[in-house]
Amino acid sequence: MASYTTETVLDVQHWSDKLFSFRTTRSPGLRFENGQFIMVGLEADGRKIVRAYSVASANYEDQLEFYSIKVPDGPLTSRLQHIAPGSQLLVSAKPTGTLVLRDLRAGKRLFLLATGTGVAPFIGLVKDPETYERFAQVVLVRGGRTAADLKFGDAALAALRADPYLGELVRERLLDYPSVTREAHAHRGRVTNLLESGRVCEDLGISPLDTDSDRFMICGNMRMLADACRLLDARGLAVSPHIGVPGDYVFERAFVESLDAGLAPQESPA
Numbered sequence: 001m002a003s004y005t006t007e008t009v010l011d012v013q014h015w016s017d018k019l020f021s022f023r024t025t026r027s028p029g030l031r032f033e034n035g036q037f038i039m040v041g042l043e044a045d046g047r048k049i050v051r052a053y054s055v056a057s058a059n060y061e062d063q064l065e066f067y068s069i070k071v072p073d074g075p076l077t078s079r080l081q082h083i084a085p086g087s088q089l090l091v092s093a094k095p096t097g098t099l100v101l102r103d104l105r106a107g108k109r110l111f112l113l114a115t116g117t118g119v120a121p122f123i124g125l126v127k128d129p130e131t132y133e134r135f136a137q138v139v140l141v142r143g144g145r146t147a148a149d150l151k152f153g154d155a156a157l158a159a160l161r162a163d164p165y166l167g168e169l170v171r172e173r174l175l176d177y178p179s180v181t182r183e184a185h186a187h188r189g190r191v192t193n194l195l196e197s198g199r200v201c202e203d204l205g206i207s208p209l210d211t212d213s214d215r216f217m218i219c220g221n222m223r224m225l226a227d228a229c230r231l232l233d234a235r236g237l238a239v240s241p242h243i244g245v246p247g248d249y250v251f252e253r254a255f256v257e258s259l260d261a262g263l264a265p266q267e268s269p270a
Contacts, residue, residue: 002039002092004048005030009087010063016148019117020081021056021067024089034059034124034131035099035217037254039092040066041076048090049076052254054097054121054219056156058128064091067120067152097121098253099217101130103240105248107215109206110135113191113228114142115220116149121252122219123156127166132173135215139175141200143191143220145182153178175204191220192227211235216249225251 007024014020032038032055041050057065071077083089099121104110110131112122119142125131131138140157144150153176160170177200179187187194187203194200201208216237218228229239232249240247 002094004039004090004092007064007089007091009083009085009089011085012083013152014081015151018070019068019149019152020070021065021152022083023057023063023065024091026062026064027091027093030064030091030093030095032059032095033097033100033102034128035101035121036095036097037121037252038095039090041090042079043090044075044079049079050090050092051076054099054118054124054252055095056120056123058124061127065123067117067123069117096254098240098243098250099125099219100243100250101125101128101134103243103246103250104134104215104217105246107135107248108213109137109139109210109215111195111214111216112138112140112142113195113216113218113220113224114140115191115224116144118220118224118252119153120219122217123153123160125217126157126170126174127160129166129169132169135173137173137175137206139177139200139204139206141177141179141191141195143179143181143224146180147178147183147185150178150180175206177204190227191224192231195228196231209235211237211248214248218249218251 005027009024011023037052037054039050040053053066056067070081114122142153161167237248240250
């Protein structure tokens with residue numbers, strides 16, 4: 001049984017009627033790698049109700065930040081969306097996950113492919129100086145149904161560009177490519193289609209995909225994950241088979257495996 005600490009909610013931001021983020025205190029003993037996830041939840045009906053949340057804050061920050069969908073009938077998020085500063089949450093002491101830099105082979109350019117709340121682990125990773133030590137350029141390709149779905153990422157990146165320590169490096173080395181599928185936008189289309197067609201590289205003014213030196217991280221809905229893996233496999237890139245073995249690309253396996261097991265990836269009782 002995983003151990004949990006009780007943390008205090010410090011801030012809640014509702015980005016739309018379907019998306020919100022929240023920050024909590026952080027136990028001094030919690031250690032994690034940027035890109036990992038931990039279980040977060042509440043005590044309800046005499047049991048812990050928890051779900052996996054990627055950590056959107058960097059591992060050097062004093063607070064934890066998470067980004068969530070609102071599921072009206074969800075056992076956890078139907079309650080969690082109503083939290084306010086001062087609320088108490090359970091946070092697991094055991095981080096894990098497959099979106100870690102050490103499981104990527106050396107390369108020159110890193111593509112981060114995200115849809116929806118899948119952008120959360122990448123916000124932590126683009127705050128990590130090691131990301132820019134390992135890659136000369138980082139390209140964040142993030143998709144949503146509407147522009148409202150991109151607001152959390154917009155705000156996080158704006159704050160990072162203005163950061164007195166990392167801002168200059170981020171402005172020079174991080175390229176952002178937001179896209180939507182259901183309304184007019186400069187970049188309209190699915191993340192994988194925009195990447196496969198060459199639109200992403202063309203619009204950003206960068207060289208086409210190079211399988212010898214480009215590396216990829218993927219986090220998002222099941223269809224995007226499957227399509228991105230097929231795209232990369234067809235180009236001869238190799239996935240990291242499991243934690244500790246580097247590959248050309250990684251994706252968050254926990255949610256895929258939970259679906260294969262017939263479980264809901266977003267929420268589960270503990």
